[in-house]
Amino acid sequence: NGYGSMIFFSFIIILKTLFFHKETPLKLKQAHILFAEIMIVGSFFMPFKLSRVQAVLTSYWLGIHVPLFFIGYLSLTTAFFASFFPQMKQMEKKEMKLALLFIFSGIITGAFWAEISWGRFWGWDSKEVWALSTWLFVLSYFHFKNKKEQKMAIITAFISMILTYIVVSFIVP
16 A cells, blocks of 8 residues: 555665665755655555455565566666766666666566466556656666756656656556
């Protein structure tokens, strides 16, 4: 559910911030922690309890698909915050590569899950389209050589990620 996923995402942001990237500037670590804290506060506005679990949610593909997206989203979040620190360009690029890989992997495994659950690999629903859009924005980062264009690609991908996760998941339905 929304509450659990936001708490989980906040938790992995904090873990990554505290235990990885030792060379990360303090201000970047503080930005990550603040973002995680905002997500934790936001999670209290999400539904707490689960209703009966639908059969499509019992597929093992769900257990592969969702963590891949979370890792991709975590890497995109790290790249987003790193993009505000010129000395973190290498980290930004590395995290964008990870975001590209994991979000794409999430899309592919989501297609297998959809095939088993709904009998089709792709249905052009809003969640699928926005997930693909986020991945395309991440991909666009690698086609730009200008730093301003790369930063706009990261910002656009980050906003798309937020729209995919919050708006499409919780507001549109």
